[in-house]
Amino acid sequence: MTCALEHFTATVAAQLMRREDWNAQMNDPVMRKMWLWHAIEESEHKSVCYDTYQKLYKDYPTRASAMVIAWSILAVVLADQQVRLMAKDGQLFNGKSWLKGMWSLFGYKGFISQQALPLLDYFRPGFHPEDHYSDDLEQKYKELLKFEG
Numbered sequence: 001m002t003c004a005l006e007h008f009t010a011t012v013a014a015q016l017m018r019r020e021d022w023n024a025q026m027n028d029p030v031m032r033k034m035w036l037w038h039a040i041e042e043s044e045h046k047s048v049c050y051d052t053y054q055k056l057y058k059d060y061p062t063r064a065s066a067m068v069i070a071w072s073i074l075a076v077v078l079a080d081q082q083v084r085l086m087a088k089d090g091q092l093f094n095g096k097s098w099l100k101g102m103w104s105l106f107g108y109k110g111f112i113s114q115q116a117l118p119l120l121d122y123f124r125p126g127f128h129p130e131d132h133y134s135d136d137l138e139q140k141y142k143e144l145l146k147f148e149g
């Protein structure tokens with residue numbers, strides 16, 4: 001399940017770095033730098049758990065079924081958190097606000113819908129996290145944020 005979640009975080013991380021229209025929405029420069037650092041970090045170690053799993057087990061049915069379980073749990077947790085955030089902002093019963101948010105995630109060029117294929121690629125038997133090249137994005141943001149290494 002960690003392999004599955006690492007693929008999710010690495011894919012989201014690459015998307016966050018790729019979509020400047022999204023990461024530019026973070027108005028607080030400290031939080032923006034922290035999230036982009038985290039995106040670089042998640043992207044850099046995206047293969048560690050997967051390589052360990054492959055070395056130890058190399059069991060495709062377990063890897064694929066763990067993905068289904070992990071993403072199911074993640075979907076419930078994220079939905080719960082979204083409801084809490086909407087309630088905190090007084091938007092829980094604002095249908096227009098929900099539609100706008102759902103469209104930005106799942107609509108045309110949505111943050112999640114644009115990741116559907118890279119996310120589903122995990123189910124390919126020969127999948128490897130490094131198949132999703134992101135070194136250029138990592139380097140770009142290290143330079144932009146003036147990180148070393």
Ligand SMILES: [Fe+2]
Pocket residue numbers: 006009042045
């Ligand atoms: Fe990670």
